Amino acid sequence: MLYRTARVLEHVSLADRTFRVRLECPELAAAIRPGQFVMLRLPNTTDPLLGRPFALYDTVLDASGTPVAVEVVYLVVGKMTGRLAEVTAGESLQVWGPLGKPFLDVGTPDRVTLVAGGIGQTPFLAYTRELLGTRGFGGDPARPRTKSVTLYYGVRSAALAAGVDDFRAAGAAVHLASDDGSIGTKGFVTQLLESHGKVGPLVGCGPEPMLHALAKVAAKWDVPCQVSLExxxxxxxxxxxxxxxxxxxxxxxxxxxxxxxxxxxxxxxxxxx
Structure with a gap:
């Protein structure tokens, strides 16, 4: 595990109350793998005292293809993320990681289906790149693990849909659902998934009720399913x-x-x- 004070290279809005922060930390960028996370803490303060966990969204490469920065995406929900949203490029954050274990091995299926709810899409951009073999992580060379990746992404409303273009640019097919019908299909993302018929393996991240519903779908279909807990x-x-x-x-x-x-x-x- 690395502990660093990292400079903020970029801090941009992706959607309503949703931001992407890019941190200059080459050693961390070279070591981290999709599914792992980092802890972030505001420097020179004890309020809040503790760091908060954030999933790896993506790594950033320099012109030679060397990882030089990590990106995380977050939703403002409390004091820590509220203060984090005020940090500007050029300032610093305390970061430690990589933490946790990467996504479980899915083998080499023809397709991998990712299912996200709320801010649960955040671990899936780097994972999409890894699955399709367009980028290696953690020192592993890039190699295809599947032929295609599909992302089912559910949000409360269109204003909260973050990073959709990033996923499409990375090569994922994206299907959207929203509680109010303002984007994609109206209803729960697991309902949208079921309406398209049996697929697998499944990989989910989002609120626990959504993950529980996804686990039930996987059991009914008898397909492998892993979930990234929030x-x-x-x-x-x-x-x-x-x-x-x-x-x-x-x-x-x-x-x-x-x-x-x-x-x-x-x-x-x-x-x-």
Whole structure:
């Protein structure tokens, strides 16, 4: 794990209350893989005291193809993200990572289907590049893992749809759903997924009720499904046990720390409550 004070290279709005921040941190950019995350903290303050977890959105390469920066996307929901939105290019943030484990191996299927709700699309841009073999991460050379990637992305309204053009430019087919029908199909993203028929493997990220619904769809279709949990965290390194998830084991139910055992889990092995 690396701990750095990183300069903000770019900080832009993607949608309503949704921003992308680019951090200059070559060592981290070279080490991190899709599915992992970083902790960010505002420097020179104790309010808020703790860092917050943010999934890798993408890495940035220089002219020679060397990773030089990482990008994360976030939604303003509280004090930390509210203050983060005030940070401008040229200022610095404290960052540590890479944390957690990358996405689970999906093998080499013809298609991988990603399902996102809310701000849950954020881990999927780098993952799309990795799956299609257009970029390697964490020192691994680029290699295709699938022929096509489809993203099903659900939001409350059109104003909150962030990064859609990024996914299309990366080569993903994108299908949109919204609660109010202002963009894409009206309804839940899992309903849109089901209406298109059986696909798999499935990879999900978003609010827990959406992930639970996705797990039910996967079980009905009998296809592999992994989910990236958005569990609140305090330390990010497994010390505080504040981010546990209940899982099934051969010896009965147990608990795993999302920050070090996840955030990606086999949906069939989670205990949904």
């Amino acid at each position: 569990t609140p965290m305090a330390c990010g390194v497994g010390i505080c046990f504040s981010c546990v998830a209940k899982v099934k084991t051969p010896d009965g139910d147990d608990y795993k720390r999302v920050c070090i055992d996840g955030p990606c889990f086999d949906a069939a092995k989670l205990v949904w409550e």
